[in-house]
Amino acid sequence: xxxxxxxxxxxxxxxxxxxxxxxxxxxxxxxxxxxxxxxxxxxxxxxxxxxxxxxxxxxxxxxxxxxxxxxxxxxxxxxxxxxxxxxxxxxxxxxxxxxxxxxxxxxxxxxxxxxxxxxxxxxxxxxxxxxxxxxxxxxxxxxxxxxxxxxxxxxxxxxxxxxxxxxxxxxxxxxxxxxxxxxxxxxxxxxxxxxxxxxxxxxxxxxxxxxxxxxxxxxxxxxxxxxxxxxxxxxxxxxxxxxxxxxxxxxxxxxxxxxxxxxxxxxxxxxxxxxxxxxxxxxxxxxxxxxxxxxxxxxxxxxxxxxxxxxxxxxxxxxxxxxxxxxxxxxx
Numbered sequence: 001x002x003x004x005x006x007x008x009x010x011x012x013x014x015x016x017x018x019x020x021x022x023x024x025x026x027x028x029x030x031x032x033x034x035x036x037x038x039x040x041x042x043x044x045x046x047x048x049x050x051x052x053x054x055x056x057x058x059x060x061x062x063x064x065x066x067x068x069x070x071x072x073x074x075x076x077x078x079x080x081x082x083x084x085x086x087x088x089x090x091x092x093x094x095x096x097x098x099x100x101x102x103x104x105x106x107x108x109x110x111x112x113x114x115x116x117x118x119x120x121x122x123x124x125x126x127x128x129x130x131x132x133x134x135x136x137x138x139x140x141x142x143x144x145x146x147x148x149x150x151x152x153x154x155x156x157x158x159x160x161x162x163x164x165x166x167x168x169x170x171x172x173x174x175x176x177x178x179x180x181x182x183x184x185x186x187x188x189x190x191x192x193x194x195x196x197x198x199x200x201x202x203x204x205x206x207x208x209x210x211x212x213x214x215x216x217x218x219x220x221x222x223x224x225x226x227x228x229x230x231x232x233x234x235x236x237x238x239x240x241x242x243x244x245x246x247x248x249x250x251x252x253x254x255x256x257x258x259x260x261x262x263x264x265x266x267x268x269x270x271x272x273x274x275x276x277x278x279x280x281x282x283x284x285x286x287x288x289x290x291x292x293x294x295x296x297x298x299x300x301x302x303x304x305x306x307x308x309x310x311x312x313x314x315x316x317x318x319x320x321x322x323x324x325x326x327x328x329x330x331x332x
Contacts, residue, residue, distance in 0.1 A: 009283060012218045016042065016279050018209040022067040026206055027060050028197060029190040036181045036296040037064065037155070038279070043271040044219050045178025046134050046154040048119075048169075048300065055183045057157040061115050064155070068215065069208035070112035071149065077122035083129035087139045104141060109133050112149055112212060116156035120166045127173060130154060134176040151215050171303070178268050180300035218278075225274040226284040232270070234330060235290055239266045241322040242302055250325040253318055256308030261301040268297045287327075294319050 016038065023034055033049065037060065040047035049057045065072040075086060088107030092100050108114065109130070119127065133139055137148045156177070159166055174180070186194065210218075241248040242260030253260070273289035280289075295316055302315045 006283075009221060009278065010281075012221045013278060013281050015210050015214060015218060019064070019067045020279075022206050022209050023060070023063050026063045026197070027056060028193045029186055030056060030060060030183065033181050033183050034060065034064075035276075035279075036179055037061075039272045039275045039293070039296070040177075040179040040181075041153050041155075042215070042218055042222055042278075043178060043268075043275045044151070045268065045271065046156070046176060048174070048177040048180045049155070049157045049183055050160065050180065051157075051183030052185065053159060055185055057183050058115065058117055060183075061113075061155045061157070063206055065113045065115070066206040067209050068113070069211040070151070070215070072113045072115070073108035073111035074115040074117060075108050076117050077119050077126070079121065079123060081122045081126045083126055086126070086129040087133070087141060090142055104144075104146070107139075109139060110146075110148060112151055112153065114152075114154045116154055118159060119156040120158040120169055122167065124167060124170060127167070127169060131173055131176065134173070151212055151219070174300045175262075175264055177300060179272065179296035181296050182299075222275045222278050223271075225277050225282075227270060227274070228284065231273075231285045231287065231290065234287060234326060235266055235269050235273070237326045237329065238269070238290065238294060238322060241326050242298065242319070248322075248325060248329060250321040252313075252321045256304055256311065256313045257302060257318060258305035258308070259303040261298050265298055265301045269293055272297050291323055294323055 020034060020038060024031070027034065037047050037049070041064075049061070051057050062072075062074075075081075084107070086107050086109050088105050088110065090102045090104050093103045095101055114133075116130065119130075133148060133152075134154050137150070137152050139146050139148060158169070237248055239261050240246045241250065242253060242257065242265075243249060244254045244257045244260070246260075249257075249260075269290065270285070272293040273285045276289045276292055277283070277285045298319050299315045302318060304313060304315070
């Protein structure tokens, strides 16, 4: 690798670490969730954060947006929210000659970072308003297609679906999220630190550390991270091991999985592994990158059968079993 390229990659890694440090100066703990959110964003994808109310999902996304010099908008999803409240709508307004004409008023989706807060509290009709935006980065209103600004990310939060007043996201929309990230409940020391930072002293705003152009440049560099054939084979085998009828599948997958991950899961796995490698200061993807990327990338792409749902099986455990099974097969 040329010296100039090495310098570019090192600068990109420093900028990534600067974003992480800026967020960590405000957000207590949650390092794993923060890493996974940054992996998704710098891989050019969307992220879904799930956790109980009050654990800092919204605050983490807002803080990340402050560390990036990008346009930010927030949509609070409620049962009465309509699709036009997200995409925008055509309105009749007079021009300078007094003639009535249709003018498009952009909705909050026309931003670089869109916070879809409590996305599973809106009805499926409203949730579907984000499908085109997340998949094609465009919005179609009355037959006219409009481009969204770049870079474009949807960072959504949702409460566990067993809470009252929630609507499960359809499989097609779940698959459009590059990563699903679980936000855990803070421990004793973290709870005390949260109070010290937010209640006992005045909060300071996070200053932007990189621009949108920087972000696009880092995304291009991340896409150039090398993936050796054996690493790609590991990723392919891992995806195959999530299918209950495949010979690589462990016993737990054979027993509890109805549908495993597809091609988009494989693409997402490689993309996220590349960004993790860049953050770790490497120019190539390792087995460790694949293993760390597996949980956030695959946990929402594995569908349990009736037996698995009845037994309360965690998809995380199934993914770990699949990783272990592939690792053993590779070692033989």
